[in-house]
Amino acid sequence: MIFDSTLLILLALAGLGFVSHNTTVAVSILVLIIVRVTPLSQFFPWIEKQGLTVGIIILTIGVMAPIASGTLPASTLLHSFTNWKSLVAIVVGVLVSWLGGRGVTLMSSQPGLVAGLLVGTVLGVALFRGVPVGPLIAAGIISLVIGKQ
Secondary structure, three states: OOOOHHHHHHHHHHHHHHHOOOHHHHHHHHHHHHHHHOHHHHHHHHHHHHHHHHHHHHHHHHHHHHHHHOOOOHHHHHHOOOOHHHHHHHHHHHHHHHHHHHHHHHHHHOHHHHHHHHHHHHHHHHHHOOOOOHHHHHHHHHHHHHOOO
């Protein structure tokens, strides 16, 4: 049998997800393992190219669902412009979105940074109950530190 270090790393990360009770990490990695060890592996180029976009679309759908369903009425949205805490939330939302945009650019122009960002994100999600949007924001922060766009 051939030793597959990548598969071993994925299994360790999935185990870390289970041990830390973070099913998001565990399930995501297990899906990737299944893709890797089956004929579905032919879809990796598509997953690598479009996976982030599909994930952002799904995340945006989840965030916008309360508006679309009516559980977050228009009046609440309008009131967000009159409360200082909501105004701070708007500013932070703009800042984080801007950082994420810079992060996408940096990740595509400096692929050597991606491994560290991914390991850090998986550890943050698994150990600190984070959410796996970290690579984009982290890359945006890195772009500010190293001066790249």
